Amino acid sequence: MFEDFDFSALDSGEFKEDSVREEIIAPILKKLGFMAYGGNRIQRSKNLIHPYVMIGSKKHKIHIVPDYTLYVDDEPVAVIEAKGPAQPILLSEHVEQTYSYAIHPDVRVDYYGLCNGREWILYDVARWEPVLRISVPDIDKQWGIFEQKMLPKFLKNPQLQGFMPDLGLAMKKMGLLAGVQHFPLHNLQVLMKADDNLYVANATTAIGETEYFVTFDFSEEKCQKLVSMLPEEVAEAIRSALRRAPFQAILDGRVIASVTGAFGEVTPGAYEEFIPLVVSDIMSAKYDPSVEMRPYEPS
Numbered sequence: 001m002f003e004d005f006d007f008s009a010l011d012s013g014e015f016k017e018d019s020v021r022e023e024i025i026a027p028i029l030k031k032l033g034f035m036a037y038g039g040n041r042i043q044r045s046k047n048l049i050h051p052y053v054m055i056g057s058k059k060h061k062i063h064i065v066p067d068y069t070l071y072v073d074d075e076p077v078a079v080i081e082a083k084g085p086a087q088p089i090l091l092s093e094h095v096e097q098t099y100s101y102a103i104h105p106d107v108r109v110d111y112y113g114l115c116n117g118r119e120w121i122l123y124d125v126a127r128w129e130p131v132l133r134i135s136v137p138d139i140d141k142q143w144g145i146f147e148q149k150m151l152p153k154f155l156k157n158p159q160l161q162g163f164m165p166d167l168g169l170a171m172k173k174m175g176l177l178a179g180v181q182h183f184p185l186h187n188l189q190v191l192m193k194a195d196d197n198l199y200v201a202n203a204t205t206a207i208g209e210t211e212y213f214v215t216f217d218f219s220e221e222k223c224q225k226l227v228s229m230l231p232e233e234v235a236e237a238i239r240s241a242l243r244r245a246p247f248q249a250i251l252d253g254r255v256i257a258s259v260t261g262a263f264g265e266v267t268p269g270a271y272e273e274f275i276p277l278v279v280s281d282i283m284s285a286k287y288d289p290s291v292e293m294r295p296y297e298p299s
Helices: 007-011 017-032 093-102 143-150 152-156 167-173 220-228 232-243
Strands: 040-044 052-055 058-061 068-072 075-082 111-115 119-124 132-135 181-195 198-207 210-218 248-263 277-287
Touching: 017 068, 017 075, 017 111, 068 152, 075 093, 075 152, 093 111, 093 119, 119 143, 132 143, 143 152, 167 198, 167 210, 167 248, 181 210, 181 232, 181 277, 198 220, 210 220, 210 248, 220 232, 220 277, 232 248
Parallel strands: 075 111, 210 277
Antiparallel strands: 040 068, 052 058, 068 075, 111 119, 119 132, 181 198, 181 248, 198 210, 248 277
């Protein structure tokens, strides 16, 4: 996004607030999926009918109108204010004014942010410290962290923040789903029985600086093959766990498997969509009691 942008321009007195809006904030919001119309909508400079908020019995005058009010499904979710590169956006009067706007009865959003071209800082109205602070020159490298707070679905449903991105979905977006895939040495964290001929395991994997969540779908036959490769005592404990409610075995990453398979269809989950890897064969499986890895839980 900013590979060809010369950030030394921010040191020029000519690069002001309007340049931050056009050169920095606009492309970021576009990449996040916000547009001037549609479900994820931007409203520029939304004026207030009464430009003050009541703090106790006193009126607190709002002197600024944030540049962007972000909407998801016609509900306001965040306000973003642009500042010039020389202006502070960490716990400054600019932050106070943006907060006053965020809590105004005409707006009422949980998140408010500021960007001065050097940093993008996001605040939660219920917290004192920022919930996100990213150096703009590093935003491309840290996009996975940035979008975990700023994507429309996370701004609207904060309970989803902290979920790892799904590997299958990421592969589909990159056009890499075709054909059989080989997945060597994955530490399986949980194995559960979904129905009579479907068993589901999960793991995490890192690609570059991003950690992904992976779902593996096993048939009854493939699940039994996986379990049969493990020491008998471990195998019997897994079989026993799968036979009784809640029909799942906690593996703690100690079962390390190499599998082949092809990614399936987009599947709705409790909170997000995912694409499972449908396992076609088990290449190897072993048990390592020295591994200490708890099942993944969103942060």
